[in-house]
Amino acid sequence: MTPANPIRISTLARQEIADTLRIHKIPDTYGLRVGMKGGGCGAQFLLGFDLPTENDHVYTIESIKVIIDKRHLMYVIGTEVDYEETEAGSGFTLVK
Template sequence: MTSLDNPIYLRPEARQQIVDTLQANKIPAEYGLRVGIRGGGCGSSWLLGFDLPGPTDEVYNVEGVRIIIDRKHLLYVLGAEIGYETSEEARGFTVDKPVPAQ
């Protein structure tokens, strides 16, 4: 269930990939996974990356992973599900945003 205490959902494979990346690259504990939106309108895309929190950010602990979300982006990312997929063609993070019920 998504709430302001837990604004996004990490699928187990994504959580493990994030933890492995933080450890393998010796990224300091002050950093977290920034989740946001880049661009706007039809040209928007998801923003995922390791970063330090700033003055306009909210910081959450989602299943042991530090998540950073700019307050301006919170409404747009609320309920997002972050996954990690591998295939013969590619591998990487995926983001699904469920459509609200009408």
């Protein structure tokens, strides 16, 4: 059984994702991929736009298509996608 909404997306992140999709004319067949890169102590969160495969679960969270590899699901449950603007720059963050 998979959770209904395994991750959260902040209001600001949701707006930035929608703007990015629109501005770059990314087709609606793509979604926001959330996962892990690497393994062990060196594992890092992965975030980007991608097409789903047969190894993925696809969710609609706050009107955003989210793609999570079945093997990564247990590692990203409870994660929040946020967007931060600081003096050093701006970008998406993933916080568990």
